[in-house]
Amino acid sequence: MRTKEDRNSKSQIPNSKHTAPAGRSIQKGRKSKIQNGQCPAWAFRSLGFWILDLFGIWCLEFGVCPGLGTWNLEFPRLVLVFLLCLCSVAPASSGSWHVPGAVLRFTIEADPNQPQMPAVDISGKKRAEATWSGGYYRIDGKTYKRVIPMACPGKASYACKEDFRRLTALIGVREDAGESAAIVFEVWAGPRKLYSSPPLTRHAPPIGIDVRIPPKTKQIQLVTTGSDSEGHRWAGWVNAGYQMRDDHPRVGYITLPVPGFDASKYEVVVYNATGSRIVSTRLGCPHEGQVEQLFFGGQGWSTYYAYWVPKDRYEPEPGKWLPNAGLVLETRRVDKSRQRACEDLPGFVKTWNEAGQIVGRSFVTGIHHGSPVHPRLIDAGEDAAAKNSLALYRYTGFFEADRAGEYVFATASHWGSHLLVDDKPVVSWPGNHDHREGIRGQKQGKVVLQPGIHKLEYFNYSPWGTMLTLAAWQPPEGTLGVMLDSDFPATRGYVVTDVEYGPAAEKNVCYTWEVVDDWRLDRDKVALIRMRFRVLAGRGEDGRVGLAPPKSESGEAPVGQAPPYRWTFDDGVVRTGATVERVFLSSGKRTVTVQRLRGNQVLAETTQVVQVGGLADKIWVDPRDPQAFRQEMAQIDFRKAPIGDVVRLHALGREMPEPTWKDTAVQILLERVGELMAQPQHQPLCLELGQHLCSAAVQQYDQALSLYTRLQEKTRKDTPLRQQTMVLAGEVLLRGLGQPEAALRLLNQARWEKAADKSWTIRLGLARAEVLLATGDMKELEAQMRQLQELADRQDPRRQAVRHAGLLDQASRLARQKNDPEQWDQALDGLQAMLQETPDVVLSPRLNLVRLDLHLARDENRIARHLAERLAMLEMTPYDRAQVLVRHVQALCALAEPESAKKVLEELTAVYPNSPAAAQARALIVAAVTKTRARNQ
Structure with a gap:
């Protein structure tokens, strides 16, 4: 970056109204180049480019270089480098500003990725x-x-x-x-x-x-x-x-980064390289800290200078320039009560003019959008209110008619649309409708046009958050087709390649930001946004635009290199370098501060609120480079991140799925569970964390009970969340900790809380039935079972019975033959679904034997032990009882309690002395005792 104080001298530009006064230099003690007899910078640069063009044509034409008999790669390369350096002397060194009162000067050049439409x-x-x-x-x-x-x-x-x-x-x-x-x-x-x-x-x-x-x-x-x-x-x-030689765009457009400035207090002035002022107009501010400017590009210059001028020093242009190329989309928002007024064209225009809020205004490539372009510019707080509003869309563009004749225009839209050519209505499709009846060009109109440039306007209104607009046209003897970029030619995009600072902005850092990519859960649901932030480092600083300087061990920038930059984001993340990337877990506004450093000294600093949002035109769910997202996510210390970001990380890890993200989020959320409970919108996640603590991989039942107890204290009475918490806590007390009396007290209390839905009422009844079985209260158990029978869903009992039998057989096979935790989880989920449909089978011996097998397969031995103890209270055949007892022995042996297992074996021998189950139980006990002795030794 260069400041006006950094330059050795300043020269006046001929034919410019805004030049330094004659006989003065902006930097004290220095004489201007014109006074010293030096050539103006712009003339020197133009001469260099003229020589470069001549040399390039010579080489391409003859395939040889002057003085050489054959083509040689090194010589022309050296000469070209020399000529490029010659051309860069002027913009990289000196030359007075065309507008001395400006605070910033941008060098803008044609964007190579937005080539001009060919003639x-x-x-x-x-x-x-x-x-x-x-x-x-x-x-x-x-x-x-x-x-x-x-x-x-x-x-x-x-x-x-x-x-x-x-x-x-x-x-x-x-x-x-x-x-x-x-x-x-x-x-x-x-x-x-x-x-x-x-x-x-x-x-x-x-x-x-x-x-x-x-x-x-x-x-x-x-x-x-x-x-x-x-x-x-x-x-x-x-x-x-x-x-061809004389092909030039009529309109150029540029997005200028002006972070740290209030755009309403400044204007943009554009000059070409010869010092002539170029007419321009502000299109809008697509984001805070950015300004989109249109300017006349018909002179064909590849380089222009844009000045950021305070309004009190701005000299307006004579007259008003109206761009006559390209296509602009503007979005406004009104109250939904204005819907009827928009159904006819005069009413729409009146509503548009009275609309108070302009949401966005930007260049677009065609009238063909299936989702809103601008709503992402509104922050989350406003967006909630905007959903009950009406969106108004207006396209304004200019197309070329190459011949006289009858032209056909058509529209297809969600809700009403109107299309005008040269301010005259051509086709209207009012009312509330979808696009299907017009998608094949059914809604069309005709107009006779003469050759030349014509103005097109397209209006549409629809519920906020929705958008489907499509305009098509058919020239004489042509084919009806959607109006896209090739139909709005004579424009050219430009990019900023250099920035210089005036004295009033020497403490500022100019930087740009852009959305590189996003990762979506589905087409309309953006999950992650990857953004790139880049300091616009001028050639006067390190000879390279936007390159991060290497650092020394002391933290000082090496001699001759640009000083380092430090970026601080509002979520606590800090990055260093001239170019950094961030991945954000949600859309919204973010505060970004960048500092220009020399060692520990802050030379310049700029803070800007940056809008984070997905790519408006993207349809891909997956990102272009998933690994770039993963690498950036790995660098974030989520222990210090806002609790909302950690919650978001957990949701993304589950839905994408990215197991590493989910596991990281779970550990941090458990450490910061107090913050989680303090925010009501995050309290439901505590239920999921408690279930995680009770999972087969964790089995921290005491910790889960503590979490549920704290959550119960935080939730309001008579709420579905409170009942869910109490039900889950009762299940932990019963199944994980073996405390049926405490579980019964809690579940009885939960009966008086508000139920979320029928499924939770059934789940409460199932847990209470098992508790009553464990306590031996058979009279109350019978009443509970009658209630469960009333809740049973028996719309098609025969088909239901067949499906449940299949679920039981599948779960039994998985428990005995497979070693796949995911399939065991699915089997348990299937049994739970079966209980939801027919809750009265909760006391079925066969169902509970399969549950026992699944818990043992998942090494949930404490749950299996307490389940076997409860099943001992059931009336069942000797065979079924023997099967329950041998599984009870298996659970006790796995818990290293062989003495308790021997007592169960005695009961088994008494019930069914010669059964294979008794022999199996003895073998399990012998193996457990042997293992215990080996461990003690």
Whole structure:
């Protein structure tokens, strides 16, 4: 980054109203370059680029370098580097600001990934005259019309005329391509390779290419190499075509990062490299700390300067410039009571003008959206209220009619829509409806147009949180198709490549942020957001834009390198470096502070509220690079993170699933359970934590009971959560701790609490029935069983009996033959579902024998022991009793209680002396005694 104080001298720019006064320099004690007889910076830079262009054409034309007989790679490389350095002298060193009162100056250049729409189609026809096949192509979630689809490997040749100067296109791989497909795109002119892309996959965003065509080129070849697509045309060349010398975009657009500034107190002024002011207008503020600006791009400059000027020093432009290219979407919000007023066009326009809240305003690539673009700009608190509101959408764009004739326009939308051309209604589809009746172009209108630029407006209203808008058009002798980016040409995107600071902003750090990717649970439910934050480091600081400097052992930046940067996020996470990445567990506003350091000294600091949200145009559930998310998550210390983030981590770990995330969250939540209980919205999660403590892998029944007891104290009386807590605590007392009397007192109390639903009423009755069995209160047990019979769901008893028999057989086989904890869990869940449907079978010997087997297989020996003790109170056949007793012995032996096991063996021998179960029990006891003696020795 450069400040105005850092530069050695300042020069005046000819033909500029905003220059330093003659005879003065902005830095004291220095004379301007013009006074010293030096050439202005802009002229020096233009001369360098002119020489560079001439040299490049020479090399491409003749394949040789001056002074060399054959082509040599090293010499031209050195010369090109020298010329590039020559061209960089002016912007990297000095030159006065066109607006001395500005606080920031941005150098903006054409974005290579947003190439200008070509004037001539790759077929050689003018873009407006080129025919469209009628097919669509989706790359990285976006839809395109004019695409050259190719298989891989593949080759296509196209004629090239002498006045074609450059080839532009957007390249990418179709979203339905094979997962392992990796395709390289190449451009050739005869034997010379002009361009080669990195390998692209279906998850990679498209790349823009802008290739200079050598003079006298007769043919251009588009080539694809890499993975064999087996005939599938996965490679797409979007909007491929030729640029001629005088092809320039009418409108350029740029998003300027201005963190730490109140955008309402500043204006943007744009200049070109020759010092001429360029007309511009502010489109809007897509996020806090960012400004989107439109400016006139018809002069064809690749580099401009944008100044951030306080309003009290801003000189307005004469007149008002109205952009006549591109497409802008604006979203507003009104009360739902205004719905009827929007059904006709005059009412919609009136409602729009009276709408108080502008949600968002931004450039879009077409009128084709299936989900809201702007609601993610509203924070969580407002969004809850907005759901009962009405969303108003308005597209404003400019398209070109290449010939006179009758044009057809159509609409398809969720709820009412209106389409206007040159402020005149063409087609309306009012009322509350879905899009299906218009998806094939049924709702259309016609208008006669003359050649030239025409204005298009599209209005739509729908319930907040929903959006489906689609506009289509059909030129004379053309095909009806959705209006996409190729229908709104003559625009060009720009990016910031350098920033300089005025004296008023020397303590600021300018940085950018962007959403790199998101990870979703489903198409409309964003789970994780991966963002990149980057300091805009100017060339005056380290010669490289945005590169993180290496650090010395003392923490000081090495001599000649840019000072390090420290990022502090509102969740306590700290990162260092000029470029950092973060993964956020939810959308919303985040406060980010970046400091520019020299050792321990803070040289500059900026704090900005940043909006975190998913990618509006993405349809993929999975991220492009899951490992990048995992690596970032591993760096977060969730012990210090807000409790809401830990809860979110637990939910994501369960639903994605990512077991490591879930296990980490569970351990931290148990350590911070007090914070969890203090927030009512998180209290239901405590029930899940208690069940985790009771799981086969943990078996911490005392800790689970303590958690339930604390939760019971925190919850309000007569609430479903309170009853659920008491039921679960009663189950722990009965099944895990063997305290039926305490369990009965708690469950009796739970009967008077409000039930969540019928399933919890049944679960309470089942637990109470088992408690009554354990205490021997047979009279009360009979009453409880009658209540359970009334709750039983017997809509189809025969089919239900067959299904339950199958569940029992499957669970029995899994307990005896399998060694899979997940299948054992599923078997127990099946038995629990069976009890919910027919709760009166809770005392069935066969059902409980299977339960015993499953608990023993899961090493839940304490639960098996207490269950066997309860079953001893049941009346059953000698065979069934013997089976229960041998399992009781097995549980006691596993608990290292052989003496207690011997007493059960005596009962077994008395009940069924010659049964195989008795022999099995003796063998278990002998093995347990032997194991105990070996352990003692």
